[in-house]
Amino acid sequence: DSGVTQTPKHLITATGQRVTLRCSPRSGDLSVYWYQQSLDQGLQFLIQYYNGEERAKGNILERFSAQQFPDLHSELNLSSLELGDSALYFCASSDRLEGVTGNEQFFGPGTRLTVL
């Protein structure tokens, strides 16, 4: 158990809908990351938050948005869903913004999103 929790575990929805994925980082971790794992694109970084602020952005679609709340939990919002958004969405956390040494990211169990 990494200490990172994600809800829900599974989500099935229809095209055009909007969903919210939730992540609670490990106790004490200030950085939260979102990744998407799909058959087409592999594992891709989406976005990073550190202590409530957006710090790095990857291949995140405009239909997707995220935020990190004062209690450090984070939510990833996916709207106008398309079939291609079906994927495993991971949240990860680490204890710092960045660093040369260590700073490994610990991953949650993921939310499997299926868009029908």
Place this chain on the structure above:
Amino acid sequence: AQKITQTQPGMFVQEKEAVTLDCTYDTSDPSYGLFWYKQPSSGEMIFLIYQGSYDQQNATEGRYSLNFQKARKSANLVISASQLGDSAMYFCAMREGTGGGNKLTFGTGTQLKVEL
């Protein structure tokens, strides 16, 4: 160009034997970190081992060691005394430099199957 290349889509190894999973990387940043993660069929991402670009010695964690050859830009994972529970997908990942957050770039993975 691919930043992380894993050329072995699948590998087989006999139980109790050692196996090497290949990873090459591409970066012009002198400061970077290399990670290996394990993803069993259950889907979670498990951190295995980390190597920093300035580390003088190869990283080791139990049965896992990282064969870091900086000049060749390779960071191969060596698993000694393979066990049936090592059967999983293995991902190599890189974090580049500082100032851009802490995002990880992943390779396409190697599916390892440990046989009796």
